[in-house]
Amino acid sequence: MVEPALDEGLWVCDSAALVERGKGVQWELLYCGREERAFALRFDGQVVAYLNRCAHVPTELDWQPDEFLDSDKRYILCAVHGAVYSPSTGACVMGRCGRAGLIPVTVTEANGQVRWYPSQHQRPLPPPDPSEPPPAPLP
């Protein structure tokens, strides 16, 4: 099996999937060896990406699937206790998120694609084991 060229980044979505202050696009990765989700958003024209993990309690942020922004579309809001984060920087603005803020994921946008770049602590999921049977279809 050919390993993806990590220095070229890994496909997240087509650029058109991220509308200004719209829903996020999520994908799975390994963070410090654990499966986690990350999300990308378009905010003020820029694509930003973070782990889907609140700084208060390591739980996912979205209040509906892929919905990360508050009703005014100004901040990322944690659905659990209402911590508020800057979409541009991931910094905690208000609430129980403390100084830590969101954990950024490096992304780029070029040629109509958004790609993410693994790091020491953020790695792609391993490819599926071909010896394992495929998952059963959902009922």
Ligand code: FES
């Ligand atoms: S879990 Fe997010 S503010 Fe508490």
